[in-house]
Amino acid sequence: MEAYRTHLQSVLNEYVAETDSEWGRNLAENLDDYLRRFWLVKPKAANLKSLLSSTRANPQ
Numbered sequence: 001m002e003a004y005r006t007h008l009q010s011v012l013n014e015y016v017a018e019t020d021s022e023w024g025r026n027l028a029e030n031l032d033d034y035l036r037r038f039w040l041v042k043p044k045a046a047n048l049k050s051l052l053s054s055t056r057a058n059p060q
Contacts, residue, residue, distance in 0.1 A: 003052055004040060005031070 012028040015021065027034055042051060 004048075005035065007052060008035075008038060 009028065009031055012024055012031065016024040016028055040048075042048065
């Protein structure tokens, strides 16, 4: 699950860089405190490894 945590951290950091959001900065800086509030939602048939690699390969 560390790969998903790292991905979430990078998404939050990018969001903060683009929006200068105080709440986003708080989430990014204290991710361990908020991590249990995040859910990974995916189709049943989806392979987690391929989802993560495709997200990294095609950032939006």
